[in-house]
Amino acid sequence: MIITKQKAFEAILKELEGMEKIFLVGCGDCATLCETGGEDQVKEMAEKLSSEGKTITGSVLLEVGCHELDAKKEFRAHKDEIESADALLVMSCGAGCQSARAAVEKPVFPSNDSLFLGNVLRYGQFEEKCRLCGDCLLDVTGAICPVARCHKGILNGPCGGTNDGKCEVDPEKDCAWTLIYQQLEKEGKLEKMKAYQPPKNWNAVLKPGRHVIERKKGGDASE
Amino acid sequence: MRVSNMDKVFEELKVRHAKPSIKEILDSGKFLVTGEIGPPKGPDITEMIEHIDLLKDKVHAMNVTDNQSSVMRYPSLATALIIKERGGEPNLQVTCRDRNRLAIEADLLFAYTRGIRSVLCLTGDSIPVGDHKDAKPVFDLESIQLLNLIRSLEEGKDLGGNELNEPVNFFKGAIVTPEANPLEPQLLKFEKKVEAGAEWFQTQAIYDMEHFAKFMKIARQYPVKIQAGLVLLVSAGMAKYMNKNVPGVFVPDKLINELAAAEKGKAIDVGIKIMARQIKQIREQGLADGVHIMAIGKEDVVPRILEEAEIDINEL
Secondary structure, three states: EEEEEEOHHHHHHHHHOOOEEEEEEEEEHHHHHHOOOOOOHHHHHHHHHHHHOEEEEEEEEOOOOOOOHHHHHHHHHHHHHHHOOOEEEOOOOOOHHHHHHHHHOOOOOEEEEEEEEEEEEEOOOOEEEEOOOOOOOOHHHHOHHHHHHHHOOOOOOOOOOEEEEOOEEEEEEEEEHHHHHHHHHHHHOOHHOOOOOOOOOOOOOOEEEEEEOOOOOOOOOOO | OOOOOHHHHHHOOOOOOOOOHHHHHOOOOOOOOEEEEEOOOOOOOOHHHHHHHHHOOOOOOOOOOOHHHHHOOOOOOHHHHHHOOOOOOOEEEOOOOOOOHHHHHHHHHHHHHHOOEEEEOOOOOHHHHOOOOOOOOOOOOOOOHHHHHHHHHHHHHHOOOOEEOOOOOOOEEEOOOOOOOOOHHHHHHHHHHHHHOOOEEEEOOOOOOOHHHHHHHHHOOOOOOOEEEOOOOOOHHHHHHHHHOOOOOOOOHHHHHHOOOOOOOHHHHHHHHHHHHHHHHHHHOOOOEEEEOOOOOOOOHHHHHHHHOOHHHHHH
């Protein structure tokens, strides 16, 4: 899930300077769980912007903010509300914001900062566990990722900053290599940690990422 | 076999070695004594040069820190060259925080042609502890991969797998934290550093000699030389601060009390006494192959420490 945090309202107002009529776009998936773009937050944003003198021409809650085809379809259903707006305020992640960008020609602005790909620990608590590096190492690290969970992304064991099993940078965070050591020890597989990990291919996914599922010839690619 | 052109390169660049290298000292079985030069923030290097001149004949070699604690400073490579020019022996610290593999490789080629013979391979502190908190952390590599990178350059290949026109040669150093908690993963990493080609180690600051002796019992099983790292304590407050804030550093209460009992303004004298005592102990009991003295800004007292420790490198 993409974890988002709403920008300060003053910052949102600054983005929207000179834009009087606003159309709001929410996301029914990640941003709803992060309480940054769900039904309640869209409603609240509409009220706050209205009290600042803006006119809300309408709103839509996309099922998933980052689905461009869906965004286009939903926007068509709200054509008049969008047409009459000066700008769209997208209450989703950066990807969702750019779905809107691809779907309309109007100015588009983000209400959120996108933080990371996160696991949901419990309601309202998220942690980054995968960095989307394109070259998964979890098979040799006891399914604990040092690329995402070690502050320095070290691939060959803990740095000197490990502190009672916590990270020196943030005592709230576990030292990934302490966790990896403990897990592999439990499995009796410490030799995996002893094996040298060569420099990583940081371009396993050539930026910007693009992926197309290959279809067999004659197969159905229309879905 | 092709004749090496490196002699010609060194000759043209007037590379001179005024002092024996770290490897030569260790190979001869001498107790290796190194100090540290922390480059300044800004182009006024007057004081740094004073420190270099003060230490160049008192210690076998001087470490040069690389944007230490993630604080931007005068560059380590340039400082290493200045040490060389002034007749000292530099130990170049290289971290992976600010440069990717291309930049590190290029720096090492340059260092080699200018007569830098020892490189200490570090991952580097994290960006948020320093003074450029918004900077992008690089960490393309880390310490063990850096050791392997040098090994590759020594075999005449860069990390892209391309041939170099000549190989390089360095004495490769690394660090280890004997007080790390938990210790087992740290020991595993130590072993990996040895396998990656580390030839000698400097430890993170140690103060508890009994604990250090235990660590050395394990470390002695590996074919590497080890210098005990010593950081000068200048007050009881500093010792307490390090215990609280520097992972892998532990100052026993006994030493803190000793510092606290000092007369006002005299705690540094006690710190000097403590370090001199520890150097003597390490040397006399053969606990390590040498010491690395980190005076952190108080380089001017290093000669005093060595005098009290009864160490004259010319008579070792």
